[in-house]
Amino acid sequence: APRHSRGTECGGNAHPRSRPRPQTAAAASAERVFARRRSVAGILVGAALAGLVWVFALVGGDYEAASAPAPVATSVVHVRGGETLNSVAARVAPEVPRQAVINQLRALNGMTTTSLSVGQALVVPVYR
Structure with a gap:
């Protein structure tokens, strides 16, 4: 009769990972403190990131105008055939x-x- 082998099967609590570790009151308390600190740190990091996004929204909302120099004067130009506001802007500044x-x-x-x-006359900013 063929003999059946059990191979490497573990029975019951023979495997070291399946045994619960005995925990002392001090270890359980330290684990709760660590979990609380991790939660507080996560909340603080989230609040800091939200504040950073808010600052970038305030500053970055008008970035192009903030990065452009202030005009020193104005001038009048006339629109040429086929020009758009983009091409007039490129021509004057x-x-x-x-x-x-x-x-x-x-x-x-x-x-x-x-x-x-x-032929439309436009008042344009002059930059130096």
Whole structure:
């Protein structure tokens, strides 16, 4: 008759990982303190990250305008055929961020749309 082998089966609590470790009151208390500190640290890190996002939202919301220099004067230019606000901004202030110049063009001229007409006079900011 064939003989059946049990191989490496462990029976009961023979495996060291399956035995519960005896825990003293001091060890249990230290574990609770560590868990509490970990929770508090997580909350503090989350609050710090939320504060950082809030600061970046305040500062970064108008970053292009903040990064553009203030205009020293204004001038009048006439729109050429095929020009857009973007191309006018590039022509009058190539070194300044385009969106900041476009925003100033719209504010200086009281524009509610971006449409331009050939020959239209625009007040533009002058940077030095």
